[in-house]
Ligand SMILES: O=P(O)(O)O[C@@H]1C[C@H](O)[C@@H](CO)O1
């Protein structure tokens with residue numbers, strides 16, 4: 001039996017079928033835009049967009065900097081679907097709702113997920129405005145039992161105990177580094193470990209020091225649940241964090257982070273991020289997705 005927070009295969013299917021009936025686009029790539037990074041979706045050609053509130057079963061965006069639109073279109077001739085705004089645990093959504101779109105994407109045929117987010121840096125060598133290719137993540141809420149895969153496993157999507165090593169595709173990370181070189185932006189591109197915390201408050205100094213000691217390079221309030229669900233259902237994943245602030249780790253430091261500053265830095269770099277993602281989609285082989293596992297749920 002499903003608990004009140006769990007979502008049935010039928011519910012995902014209903015939303016997927018509704019979307020397929022509303023657009024001719026058949027995307028193999030989905031892109032999630034982080035805080036202030038909605039511009040990524042504006043680059044799509046032949047757009048067809050839907051407000052989240054008009055999509056059956058979809059949650060609503062409540063965070064400033066997250067427009068709340070699902071945009072279908074083409075990037076470099078490849079069909080994509082772009083979430084202009086995502087859902088966060090701190091908005092009060094259960095993780096099944098936070099990750100609802102991922103399984104819907106799977107059912108409409110998406111094989112590759114690109115996640116982006118705004119994050120604070122802990123690594124001493126990082127600067128505000130840096131772009132971090134996500135190599136791996138720490139799903140902190142998962143340690144406390146908050147995992148989107150909790151509850152009865154739906155074998156049609158993936159296995160009960162999925163591996164998470166290698167969740168961030170090596171080939172795509174390599175390709176992204178090559179693209180950064182050709183764009184001459186490597187000097188502010190890093191590769192590191194992202195940690196999701198629940199938010200909505202930013203980290204205390206003691207928490208920041210703790211995460212730094214754990215080897216976290218950047219911290220944010222999203223992404224890990226989406227990646228867990230995408231990886232569970234065999235999607236190939238690529239992730240980028242935009243470093244919008246340095247996390248305060250010293251009691252001498254009087255600087256305080258706030259969401260407006262996060263949005264400001266996001267805007268400053270969003271064009272570069274848009275070019276990087278566009279080039280990546282253009283050069284990735286979408287018909288050769290050696291995704292991590294196979295399953296039967298694609299219709
Ligand atoms: O959706 P993302 O992870 O980009 O949003 C980040 C984390 C918080 O939601 C917000 C804090 O400013 O930005």
Ligand code: HPA
Nearest residue numbers: 118119120219220221262
């Ligand atoms: O410093 C941060 N901490 C957590 N989430 C964030 N999102 C942007 N910056 C931060």
